[in-house]
Amino acid sequence: MRPLPPLSALRSFEALARLGSVTQAASELHVTHSAISQQIRQLEDMLGVVLFVREGRGLRLTEDGRLYALQVRIGLTELTEATRLIQARPRDGELVVAVMPSFGAHWLLPRLPRFQVRFPQYRISLRASLDIQDLRQGLVDIGVRMGQGGWEGLQQQHLFDDELVVVAAPGFRQGKLPRTPAEIVAGPVVRTVESWMGWCQAAGVEEPSQAGLWINDSNLVLQAVQQGMGVALERRSLVDAGLKSGMLVQLSDIVVPYPYPHWLVWPQRESSLLKQRDFAGWMAEEVALYQRGLA
Numbered sequence: 001m002r003p004l005p006p007l008s009a010l011r012s013f014e015a016l017a018r019l020g021s022v023t024q025a026a027s028e029l030h031v032t033h034s035a036i037s038q039q040i041r042q043l044e045d046m047l048g049v050v051l052f053v054r055e056g057r058g059l060r061l062t063e064d065g066r067l068y069a070l071q072v073r074i075g076l077t078e079l080t081e082a083t084r085l086i087q088a089r090p091r092d093g094e095l096v097v098a099v100m101p102s103f104g105a106h107w108l109l110p111r112l113p114r115f116q117v118r119f120p121q122y123r124i125s126l127r128a129s130l131d132i133q134d135l136r137q138g139l140v141d142i143g144v145r146m147g148q149g150g151w152e153g154l155q156q157q158h159l160f161d162d163e164l165v166v167v168a169a170p171g172f173r174q175g176k177l178p179r180t181p182a183e184i185v186a187g188p189v190v191r192t193v194e195s196w197m198g199w200c201q202a203a204g205v206e207e208p209s210q211a212g213l214w215i216n217d218s219n220l221v222l223q224a225v226q227q228g229m230g231v232a233l234e235r236r237s238l239v240d241a242g243l244k245s246g247m248l249v250q251l252s253d254i255v256v257p258y259p260y261p262h263w264l265v266w267p268q269r270e271s272s273l274l275k276q277r278d279f280a281g282w283m284a285e286e287v288a289l290y291q292r293g294l295a
Contacts, residue, residue: 005042005043005046005047006039006042008039009039009040009042009043009046010043010072010075010076011029011076012025012029012031012035012036012039012040012043013039013040013043013051013068013069013072014069014072014073014076015028015029015036016036016040016052016059017051017061017065017066017069017072017073018069018073020058020059021058021059022036022037022059040052047068049062049064049065049068050062050064050065051064051065051068052065092271093121093122093123094122094123094124094125095122095123095124095125095141095142095275095278095279096125096127096139096140096141096142097124097125097126097127097140097141097142097143097144097279098127098129098140098142098143098144099126099127099128099143099144100128100129100130100144100146101128101129101130101217101219102217102218102219102238103144103146103237103238103262104126104128104144105219106218106219106222106237106238106239106240106241106242107237107238107240107241107290108126108144109126110241111286112124114282114286115279115282118282119278119282122275122278127139127140130217141266141269141272141275141276141279142264142265142266142272142275142276142279142280143264143265143266144159144262144263144264144265145262145263145265146162146260146261146262146263147260147261147263148260148261149261149263151265153267154265154266154267155265155266155267155268155276156263156264156265157263157264157265157280157283157284158261158262158263159261159262159263159264159283159284159287160237160261160262160287160290160291161257161258161261161262162235162236162237162257162258162260162261162262163235163236163255163256163257163258164194164198164199164233164234164235164236164255164256164257164258165233165234165235165236165239165250165252165255166184166199166231166232166233166250166251166252166254167225167231167232167234167239167242167243167248167249167250167251168225168228168230168231168232168248168249168251169225169226169227169228169247169248169249170246170247170248170249171228172225172228172230172231173228177249177251178231178251179251179252181200181203181204181205181252181254182205184203184205184231184251184252185200185203185205185206185207185208186208187208187209187212187230187231188212188213188229188230188231189208189209189212189230189231189232190212190213190215190221190224190225190229190230190231190232191208191210191212191213191214191215191232192214192215192216192218192221192232192233192234193216194233194234194235196208196233198256198257199233199254199255199256202254202256203252203254212230213229213230218234218235218238221234222234222238222239222242222248225248226242226247226248231251235258236255236258236294237262237290240290240293240294264279264280264283266280
């Protein structure tokens with residue numbers, strides 16, 4: 001295998017090819033003008049091709065240089081990403097948990113101190129995102145997902161099924177809360193990604209008007225509801241603490257199943273087995289406590 005050019009020479013070449021100026025390339029890489037020129041001469045000697053030709057007071061890529069620059073840029077980008085990924089992998093003593101922001105804020109975070117008391121040896125890192133992270137990349141030890149299960153390449157532990165309930169702030173409409181299904185859908189309703197169809201069918205009423213406020217994040221939905229901006233149909237797991245504290249009230253006994261259960265998922269990785277086992281066991285206990293509180 002032929003030796004590769006030095007990384008410093010490739011970085012100098014890529015910067016010069018992209019910027020078209022030795023001065024700008026030197027400034028970006030924090031090196032001298034002469035250092036860039038020397039790196040390019042060494043690279044051309046090693047490759048046996050001319051990469052740049054002088055054109056007026058500047059430099060122009062040759063066709064060989066243009067093609068080489070495209071591939072070098074791809075290679076440097078992939079090398080940067082590979083470095084980022086390896087540096088982002090969980091370290092010894094670090095437990096990285098992927099979680100949806102709403103579930104993390106309203107269900108997991110209030111319970112997490114109990115995990116810390118039992119397992120003080122871990123540094124806990126919560127990675128909150130609405131995007132489904134690929135746990136097989138090795139950047140996360142364990143995660144919480146909603147869905148039907150069956151994710152390829154992941155171990156899975158069913159946590160609990162959820163349900164949708166209608167909630168409002170106690171002071172909504174100066175405390176004159178809607179009580180009947182017809183009064184509830186009359187609004188104002190803070191609409192979310194959750195469909196009202198199943199609840200309205202169970203209640204025997206038409207769905208709420210499409211007009212009004214729509215929000216795609218449950219955290220903002222609950223904030224709007226607590227400010228008295230309307231009623232909302234939300235998951236029990238997100239509103240349970242608010243109902244128990246009195247910050248929210250449930251407007252109807254009519255509830256409908258949420259179609260996507262909560263799961264704990266993790267990649268099978270030797271270095272994370274103990275962390276995964278500790279967190280999965282603790283989560284099972286917390287789910288049991290939560291469900292007993294709903295009974």
